[in-house]
Amino acid sequence: IDPTGGVLVGASPGGKIYRVVKAGKPELFFDTKEQYVWDMIFDRDGVLYTATGVNGKIFRIRGPQNGEVFYDSTATNVMALNFNREGQLLAGTQGRGMVIRVSGLNQGYVLYS
Numbered sequence: 001i002d003p004t005g006g007v008l009v010g011a012s013p014g015g016k017i018y019r020v021v022k023a024g025k026p027e028l029f030f031d032t033k034e035q036y037v038w039d040m041i042f043d044r045d046g047v048l049y050t051a052t053g054v055n056g057k058i059f060r061i062r063g064p065q066n067g068e069v070f071y072d073s074t075a076t077n078v079m080a081l082n083f084n085r086e087g088q089l090l091a092g093t094q095g096r097g098m099v100i101r102v103s104g105l106n107q108g109y110v111l112y113s
Contacts (some may be wrong), residue, residue, distance in 0.1 A: 003046045010037025015052060019064070030067050032059055041081045049089060053077030058091055058102065071102045 001007055007020045008029060015034035018026035034052035041049050048061040049070065056075035061067035075093035082090045089102040090111075099112040 002048070003042070008040060008048070010040055010050065012036040012038075017050065017061070027064075029064050030059070030061050031065075032057070032067075036077065038077060038079045039081045041083070043083065043089075044087060049081055051078035051081050051091060053079075053094070056093060058089070060105075069106075071100075071106055071108050073098075073100060073108065 009018045009020060011018060013035050015032040015037055016028060017030045017037060019029040020026045032050060032052050034055055034057060036053040037050055038053060039051040050059040050061060054076050056073040056078050057069050058071040058078055059067045060070035073093060075095050075098060077094040078091050079094050080092035084090055091100045091102060096113055098110050100108045101111050102108045
């Protein structure tokens with residue numbers, strides 16, 4: 001649920017994120033142009049981060065149709081997202097099962113493999 005009460009839905013296959021405010025009336029919020037949306041999480045400022053596959057990308061989405069690739073991993077799928085106590089993004093991948101700390105745009109550090 002976004003900060004204004006809309007429900008965000010990640011559609012797979014297709015990699016699109018829809019926002020639903022009125023029942024039965026989804027609106028396209030963001031198109032990742034990936035195949036899968038696996039996870040979504042908001043940071044403290046209300047910015048949405050999205051884990052995708054099959055190219056293992058994390059998107060930072062600031063609003064409708066306003067997003068960018070935040071981190072491009074070597075994994076096939078980024079499956080899970082969370083934040084540590086310091087507010088840094090953590091990502092779990094499929095395959096080699098890496099846990100990556102993403103501290104900035106394309107700045108990742110493998111914590112566990």
